[in-house]
Amino acid sequence: MVISEATRGQIEARMADYPVRRGALLPALHLVQAEHGHISRELAAELAELFEIHPIEVMEVVTFYNMFYDRPQGRHHVYVCTNLPCSLRGAREMLQGLERHLGIRAGETTEDGRVSLGHEECLGACAYAPMLRVGETYHEDLDLDAAKQIVDALE
Numbered sequence: 001m002v003i004s005e006a007t008r009g010q011i012e013a014r015m016a017d018y019p020v021r022r023g024a025l026l027p028a029l030h031l032v033q034a035e036h037g038h039i040s041r042e043l044a045a046e047l048a049e050l051f052e053i054h055p056i057e058v059m060e061v062v063t064f065y066n067m068f069y070d071r072p073q074g075r076h077h078v079y080v081c082t083n084l085p086c087s088l089r090g091a092r093e094m095l096q097g098l099e100r101h102l103g104i105r106a107g108e109t110t111e112d113g114r115v116s117l118g119h120e121e122c123l124g125a126c127a128y129a130p131m132l133r134v135g136e137t138y139h140e141d142l143d144l145d146a147a148k149q150i151v152d153a154l155e
């Protein structure tokens with residue numbers, strides 16, 4: 001058993017809020033990810049048992065939403081918005097530049113575990129394109145040099 005008793009208790013409490021227990025799967029995934037940093041296959045199997053569903057059904061949800069991770073992540077999540085308004089203002093080139101700068105592709109994590117890089121759909125800051133977020137913090141009106149400075153400042 002990998003999911004702690006405390007988290008199991010929280011999940012069971014959430015299940016009671018829904019007419020069917022699987023309705024609490026999203027909150028449960030948030031709780032487990034907060035505890036473990038990502039949802040491994042082992043954790044998905046435990047959740048599946050708890051929810052009385054197949055492990056693949058858990059992984060389908062994990063891999064559908066980009067807020068869930070199926071593998072260990074870096075200490076910082078750097079996500080470049082690549083939706084149309086940001087792309088028209090250079091976001092894709094900015095992302096490619098960050099890939100070269102960090103030596104990883106979008107969807108990967110630096111070897112030192114410092115940064116996980118990715119792209120994302122519109123974050124509602126189109127007027128300030130191109131932009132990226134680091135965790136919950138938005139950085140706007142960027143160019144590649146500014147984006148590199150933001151990434152380099154992350155410890």
Ligand code: FES
Nearest residue numbers: 081086122125126
């Ligand atoms: S398209 Fe990038 S914030 Fe909307």
